[in-house]
Amino acid sequence: MFVTPTNPRFIDKAWTRGGDVYILDMEDSIAPAEKARCRTLIRESIQKANKGGASIYVRINKPFVDADLPYAVWPGVDRIMLPKTESAEEIRHADEIITRLEKERGIPPGTIELSAMIESTLGAVNIYEILTASPRKIWSMGGGGGYDMAVNLGIEMFASFDQYAFPINYVAFAAMALGIEATGGVFVPNTSGRVDQGDQAAEQAKALHAAGIHHAGALHPAYIQPLVSGLSPTADEIAWAKRVIDAFDELADAGESVGELDGKVIDKYEYEMAQSTLEWAAECAAKDRYKERAMKKALAAA
Amino acid sequence: MHTSSENIPLIGPKPMPKYIRRSLFPLSIDDPQLGEKAFSSWADAIILDFVKKPGRDWQEDLKSRMPAAIHQAAKGGAEVFVRIERDVAAAELDATVFPGISGVVLKGVTGPEDIKAAAQRLDALEQSRGIASGSLEIDVEVNTAGGVWNSLEIARASPRIGTFLVNEQELCRNLGMQAAPTLEFDPLEYIKSQMITVAISVGGQALGMSYPLSLTQGNVGADALKQAVRIARDTGFKGAVCPHAAWIKVCNEGFRPSAEEAAYYVKVIEVFAEGLKRGMASVPIDGKMIDVPVDLRAKVYLKWAHRAQARDDEKARAHAAA
Numbered sequence: 156m157f158v159t160p161t162n163p164r165f166i167d168k169a170w171t172r173g174g175d176v177y178i179l180d181m182e183d184s185i186a187p188a189e190k191a192r193c194r195t196l197i198r199e200s201i202q203k204a205n206k207g208g209a210s211i212y213v214r215i216n217k218p219f220v221d222a223d224l225p226y227a228v229w230p231g232v233d234r235i236m237l238p239k240t241e242s243a244e245e246i247r248h249a250d251e252i253i254t255r256l257e258k259e260r261g262i263p264p265g266t267i268e269l270s271a272m273i274e275s276t277l278g279a280v281n282i283y284e285i286l287t288a289s290p291r292k293i294w295s296m297g298g299g300g301g302y303d304m305a306v307n308l309g310i311e312m313f314a315s316f317d318q319y320a321f322p323i324n325y326v327a328f329a330a331m332a333l334g335i336e337a338t339g340g341v342f343v344p345n346t347s348g349r350v351d352q353g354d355q356a357a358e359q360a361k362a363l364h365a366a367g368i369h370h371a372g373a374l375h376p377a378y379i380q381p382l383v384s385g386l387s388p389t390a391d392e393i394a395w396a397k398r399v400i401d402a403f404d405e406l407a408d409a410g411e412s413v414g415e416l417d418g419k420v421i422d423k424y425e426y427e428m429a430q431s432t433l434e435w436a437a438e439c440a441a442k443d444r445y446k447e448r449a450m451k452k453a454l455a456a457a
Numbered sequence: 458m459h460t461s462s463e464n465i466p467l468i469g470p471k472p473m474p475k476y477i478r479r480s481l482f483p484l485s486i487d488d489p490q491l492g493e494k495a496f497s498s499w500a501d502a503i504i505l506d507f508v509k510k511p512g513r514d515w516q517e518d519l520k521s522r523m524p525a526a527i528h529q530a531a532k533g534g535a536e537v538f539v540r541i542e543r544d545v546a547a548a549e550l551d552a553t554v555f556p557g558i559s560g561v562v563l564k565g566v567t568g569p570e571d572i573k574a575a576a577q578r579l580d581a582l583e584q585s586r587g588i589a590s591g592s593l594e595i596d597v598e599v600n601t602a603g604g605v606w607n608s609l610e611i612a613r614a615s616p617r618i619g620t621f622l623v624n625e626q627e628l629c630r631n632l633g634m635q636a637a638p639t640l641e642f643d644p645l646e647y648i649k650s651q652m653i654t655v656a657i658s659v660g661g662q663a664l665g666m667s668y669p670l671s672l673t674q675g676n677v678g679a680d681a682l683k684q685a686v687r688i689a690r691d692t693g694f695k696g697a698v699c700p701h702a703a704w705i706k707v708c709n710e711g712f713r714p715s716a717e718e719a720a721y722y723v724k725v726i727e728v729f730a731e732g733l734k735r736g737m738a739s740v741p742i743d744g745k746m747i748d749v750p751v752d753l754r755a756k757v758y759l760k761w762a763h764r765a766q767a768r769d770d771e772k773a774r775a776h777a778a779a
Binding site: 159161182183184185186187188189275276277279280302303305306307308309310311314316317318319320321322324325347348349350351352374 | 474609646647649650651653654655657658662688690691692693695718732733736737738739744745746748749750751753754757761
């Protein structure tokens, strides 16, 4: 969830919301007159927002990359988000500065990840070059849709049909071709345009989950729990995955490669899918345990 | 008002539609009523088509008639384009490019080399025929799988590229798809979105109509047409080629922000400005988040509405003068 460091009401309470990640925003939620003050608040905001075990990202401003990064790169930051990325050169430039700051501040080199936020048509068509611009781990975020992309396309948002069919899929394909997990972007109608409705978040999570996408962003706390639970494997899915693995192992022992379980075909593909489900379930469980321990500790200290 | 371009940040995506071309009306230079039809159509642009007459020197024939046809087509204040075929582009350009046109619609483009060849020919014709250097535009009519596949390279092949026109009837034939509205979904949704994305990425724009009108091109009545235009606009198209004169008014009114939308944008700008005064860069209106891009969109769309109005005023002056 995006959090505004300049607003104590938001930043001080963020850790209680149970999010997996908090994005300390230096960009669009910060008024121009507050930008300078926001920079000075990032370091202390890291400690506030990660008290409940969440990872911390920082979204900087495209026109102020050089000025923002020295205030954004600190121990405890997992990822820097580069909004409105349109070229490989922007990635290389940010990477150079982050590399220098990691060295100066005792952060293991190359450990801070980068997110290229694709928010324009130019960014979308250049996605492959953007994602291969640096040896640093680069994620694509924004998914080729959203508010800024709507401005660039010259469209009203919140229509009842998918308005971003090409940019979202093109960005996702490029990421997946490079072995990067796709984020965002399965169309679910939201004609009200509201960003504070848990039901909408649950629908979004269901659609993403079905498409094998594990991450989604939120602008309001009401989105957090529906996303966290909706993007985690269910007990039924975990049980099914275990049965598939057992069944496939038995097939393999018998020298077979294709069989049937409850009327469904079981093969290498289903076996790998089941393994992937269990791996994701283990990652979710580990994150939940970590957050639970951190939360208990923070509550005891409060 | 908050609509001056000075208020719009120069950073980030280029937001403004490049041209106000909501309606493009194809007419034949052989049509004896060409001037009358063009004048009364109120189209933003006229596309001139022609037939090569057998048994005559078709190039000389076209050269003798084209200047007058361009003049007739432009009388109502419309921009004028000439549609030519890729495979005989050089010869057709020689025969049809004269002062008064805004550019050419190149049909059947399959790769960047088509654009580069046409651009080179236009360089020479501009010089020999007294047309400002580099002023003629190349618009791409996509009607083949090759054109779709190579669209980004095509778009980047020349700074002359202006718009992408999606000819869905011919594209369906090329793809072997049934070009009839028997499906409940738009079979070309992804391709249309691709053409829009590619065109805007180079600073141009795309023109097309939403399904099923994009395939049937029937005269379905004003309400259905209005709805189709709205969907096309919400997809990112900035106008459409109008097979019937009846489409033009609906396109002119639909491919621009409405008065109701303009009033909402004014409210958005005011609420956001108030929020900024209180140090808030994100404020709600009816549960919708209003922040920097929403404020920018409101400013851009107001300017877009004013430019569309200015285009209508320009055509009205041309009519009055004629």
